[in-house]
Amino acid sequence: MLRLTDVHKAFGDLVVLDGVSLEFNAGQTTAIIGPSGTGKSVLLKHLVGLIHADAGTVECFGVDMASASEREIYSVRRRFGMLFQDGALFDSMSVGENIAFPLVHHEKKLSAAQRMERVEQVLEEVELPGFADRDTAALSGGQRKRVGLARAIIHRPEVVLFDEPNSGLDPMTSDAIDALILRMKERLGVTFIVISHDIVGVMNVADQVGMLHGGHLIAYGPPSELVHNPHPMLRRFLGRNLALPKGPQDPTTLPSLKLQR
Numbered sequence: 001m002l003r004l005t006d007v008h009k010a011f012g013d014l015v016v017l018d019g020v021s022l023e024f025n026a027g028q029t030t031a032i033i034g035p036s037g038t039g040k041s042v043l044l045k046h047l048v049g050l051i052h053a054d055a056g057t058v059e060c061f062g063v064d065m066a067s068a069s070e071r072e073i074y075s076v077r078r079r080f081g082m083l084f085q086d087g088a089l090f091d092s093m094s095v096g097e098n099i100a101f102p103l104v105h106h107e108k109k110l111s112a113a114q115r116m117e118r119v120e121q122v123l124e125e126v127e128l129p130g131f132a133d134r135d136t137a138a139l140s141g142g143q144r145k146r147v148g149l150a151r152a153i154i155h156r157p158e159v160v161l162f163d164e165p166n167s168g169l170d171p172m173t174s175d176a177i178d179a180l181i182l183r184m185k186e187r188l189g190v191t192f193i194v195i196s197h198d199i200v201g202v203m204n205v206a207d208q209v210g211m212l213h214g215g216h217l218i219a220y221g222p223p224s225e226l227v228h229n230p231h232p233m234l235r236r237f238l239g240r241n242l243a244l245p246k247g248p249q250d251p252t253t254l255p256s257l258k259l260q261r
């Protein structure tokens with residue numbers, strides 16, 4: 001459905017992606033992990049044509065993003081729901097107006113009443129029923145994430161890109177967001193692509209996890225396999241973030257890791 005093949009991307013002298021190949025499967029949740037500044041957000045932006053590869057191919061729903069017309073890119077984009085790291089809500093608008101925003105672009109024919117009905121539906125979906133008239137500026141961090149998610153799914157996208165769903169949240173709110181992702185995947189069949197530093201959450205929600213480091217995808221597979229992957233960088237990343245057994249904590253020699261929070 002979505003495929004990156006040998007993608008290279010540099011900004012001036014800074015090589016960010018140095019030959020990345022990755023496929024995202026329909027109905028699955030794929031998580032991308034990796035150190036800060038390693039190109040995770042850049043990778044995601046290739047999928048919706050916000051960034052173009054220097055070399056290699058990016059194919060979305062059968063469309064080659066390099067040769068696609070404006071119109072084709074637009075039609076690809078509307079099949080995505082996007083929740084970018086810096087994709088802030090508009091504090092000057094109510095919660096409902098924020099959530100309805102993509103409909104103004106993607107479903108112009110809906111009446112105001114139909115829009116509000118859809119807003120109510122997605123608010124239920126993210127467990128914030130009756131929040132439409134709330135003041136956006138007064139929301140908590142966790143509520144903002146949920147409203148962002150509601151906005152990302154209101155036009156019923158096939159794929160949701162979720163950049164840092166858990167950042168800045170306490171573990172319980174974080175768990176609630178993860179549960180929401182799992183439920184949406186099961187109930188609505190949504191394909192999720194999630195970027196996260198919350199390794200525990202990632203291991204619980206993802207079908208596949210890819211680790212990006214130094215411009216390369218250094219590990220890829222289901223969480224159950226990844227915890228046994230010997231790559232030192234991955235071991236360090238997992239070891240630092242997962243609950244480790246007592247005793248000398250050398251992540252490279254851990255037989256298995258505990259995934260419960």
Ligand SMILES: Nc1ncnc2c1ncn2[C@@H]1O[C@H](COP(=O)(O)OP(=O)(O)OP(=O)(O)O)[C@@H](O)[C@H]1O
Pocket residue numbers: 011014016034035036037038039040041042043085
């Ligand atoms: N439009 C751009 N122009 C120039 N450099 C960019 C641009 N977008 C990203 N970069 C650079 O590319 C590198 C990767 O950025 P990216 O945002 O993908 O990192 P990340 O892996 O998402 O990090 P984080 O975990 O901190 O969000 C960074 O060094 C960043 O400064």
Ligand SMILES: [Mg+2]
Pocket residue numbers: 040041042085163
């Ligand atoms: Mg990022």
